[in-house]
Amino acid sequence: xxxxxxxxxxxxxxxxxxxxxxxxxxxxxxxxxxxxxxxxxxxxxxxxxxxxxxxxxxxxxxxxxxxxxxxxxxxxxxxxxxxxxxxxxxxxxxxxxxxxxxxxxxxxxxxxxxxxxxxxxxxxxxxxxxxxxxxxxxxxxxxxxxxxxxxxxxxxxxxxxxxxxxxxxxxxxxxxxxxxxxxxxxxxxxxxxxxxxxxxxxxxxxxxxxxxxxxxxxxxxxxxxxxxxxxxxxxxxxxxxxxxxxxxxxxxxxxxxxxxxxxxxxxxxxxxxxxxxxxxxxxxxxxxxxxxxxxxxxxxxxxxxxxxxxxxxxxxxxxxxxxxxxxxxxxxxxxxxxxxxxxxxxxxxxxxxxxxxxxxxxxxxxxxxxxxxxxxxxxxxxxxxxxxxxxxxxxxxxxxxxxxxxxxxxxxxxxxxxxxxxxxxxxxxxxxxxxxxxxxxxxxxxxxxxxxxxxxxxxxxxxxxxxxxxxxx
Numbered sequence: 417x418x419x420x421x422x423x424x425x426x427x428x429x430x431x432x433x434x435x436x437x438x439x440x441x442x443x444x445x446x447x448x449x450x451x452x453x454x455x456x457x458x459x460x461x462x463x464x465x466x467x468x469x470x471x472x473x474x475x476x477x478x479x480x481x482x483x484x485x486x487x488x489x490x491x492x493x494x495x496x497x498x499x500x501x502x503x504x505x506x507x508x509x510x511x512x513x514x515x516x517x518x519x520x521x522x523x524x525x526x527x528x529x530x531x532x533x534x535x536x537x538x539x540x541x542x543x544x545x546x547x548x549x550x551x552x553x554x555x556x557x558x559x560x561x562x563x564x565x566x567x568x569x570x571x572x573x574x575x576x577x578x579x580x581x582x583x584x585x586x587x588x589x590x591x592x593x594x595x596x597x598x599x600x601x602x603x604x605x606x607x608x609x610x611x612x613x614x615x616x617x618x619x620x621x622x623x624x625x626x627x628x629x630x631x632x633x634x635x636x637x638x639x640x641x642x643x644x645x646x647x648x649x650x651x652x653x654x655x656x657x658x659x660x661x662x663x664x665x666x667x668x669x670x671x672x673x674x675x676x677x678x679x680x681x682x683x684x685x686x687x688x689x690x691x692x693x694x695x696x697x698x699x700x701x702x703x704x705x706x707x708x709x710x711x712x713x714x715x716x717x718x719x720x721x722x723x724x725x726x727x728x729x730x731x732x733x734x735x736x737x738x739x740x741x742x743x744x745x746x747x748x749x750x751x752x753x754x755x756x757x758x759x760x761x762x763x764x765x766x767x768x769x770x771x772x773x774x775x776x777x778x779x780x781x782x783x784x785x786x787x788x789x790x791x792x793x794x795x796x797x798x799x800x801x802x803x804x805x806x807x808x809x810x811x812x813x814x815x816x817x818x819x820x821x822x823x824x825x826x827x828x829x830x831x832x833x834x835x836x837x838x839x840x841x842x843x844x845x846x847x848x849x850x851x852x853x854x855x856x857x858x859x860x861x862x863x864x865x866x867x868x869x870x871x872x873x874x875x876x877x878x879x880x881x882x883x884x885x886x887x888x889x
Contacts, residue, residue: 429463430456431456468482496508496511505781510568510569511565513652516655517562518558520658521562550661550662551609552607553658557655558658563626563627564651567630568648571583585831647683650683653674654672656676719872725873727887729845731888734764734810736811737802738770740753740775741818742816750785751789752882754791763888769797770812799838810844814864819856824861841864851875852874
């Protein structure tokens with residue numbers, strides 16, 4: 417295989433990736449977009465394998481090692497992806513980001529230790545200046561991506577007892593100053609390495625970047641984790657692009673740049689939706705104000721009801737808006753919710769779904785769940801499109817959502833102050849399904865639950881909705 421053919425195939429793969437991004441921009445074309453992405457990646461992998469075979473003539477042992485790594489890594493990836501539940505998808509994404517970051521670090525270390533093995537020709541006994549700069553940038557981005565993604569994984573999992581892995585933000589006096597000082601030291605070590613190509617500044621820069629990745633993510637509260645996921649997605653893309661420069665691989669450069677830029681754009685869009693500063697997100701400064709937090713809900717009386725009560729209220733309404741949240745995802749209730757909606761529509765009820773841009777644990781989490789249940793996308797409305805209609809809605813049915821419908825976002829000093837919310841509290845009646853009165857991921861109590869117009873229905877979302885469907889018959 418000639419290099420001209422390799423470049424041509426990489427170009428074709430890049431076009432497929434661009435078409436994938438275009439297709440994934442809208443639910444109606446998402447399947448086509450995903451297909452383009454898989455085709456592009458297949459072309460890239462096959463081309464790279466062919467290139468490895470060509471370059472490995474005379475070193476079959478190295479070829480065996482490479483293919484062994486591909487089989488093991490690919491097998492583990494396929495196994496994890498097949499077994500992962502939809503509710504655990506954000507954790508898997510964070511884990512993958514960490515692996516990309518660590519890959520960038522490993523390749524950078526290998527390039528510094530054995531530049532000839534990576535095809536880097538020395539100039540006067542030193543790695544060329546351009547390559548040293550690439551290694552400097554790729555190393556600290558990869559290290560920050562790795563350690564930051566590990567913290568994000570722990571926060572998303574919620575199953576670890578260590579304080580740094582819990583949803584509530586960790587803030588302390590002088591936090592931003594410490595981050596700034598470490599960032600300056602990291603860059604200074606990078607410049608030192610660039611000028612001298614010595615190991616001590618390189619190792620020190622890498623260590624500081626690992627620490628900085630942790631410090632950037634720990635002040636971010638659970639309610640902001642979807643933005644963290646998209647931000648780390650961008651970082652992992654730039655890390656992959658850095659790997660591409662180190663390996664002189666145009667495919668990695670293009671694909672990494674596409675991921676990095678699209679992740680940055682997504683982070684910007686989500687920051688706008690949450691009233692956050694984009695630059696604060698990049699620097700890890702958002703979510704760092706402690707605000708008014710409570711680890712558990714207050715002991716206050718609430719009005720509770722049964723599935724029969726809900727069925728009566730829904731069946732006698734003219735308009736219903738369903739707000740899906742993480743509780744729906746945990747219960748895997750999206751299919752039975754669709755059945756309930758269809759029964760209500762058959763009774764002449766106008767049923768719509770309201771989606772908050774950061775509901776769940778990653779961007780588009782609720783959209784994916786509804787798409788899985790084959791909900792008609794014409795019934796699904798984003799926050800900005802439906803907020804003005806809540807005042808004229810008979811019933812809002814909140815399923816497992818908390819922070820995204822919390823009026824505390826309107827209260828100065830709150831940990832989520834300024835975050836746009838679905839204005840469910842403006843509806844004539846509100847039904848909220850939760851397992852308990854426990855606080856949401858942000859650790860805040862929700863005034864919506866205590867309003868006179870609100871009826872709480874406790875229990876697993878799937879079981880509750882199943883009972884409602886039976887009562888509607």
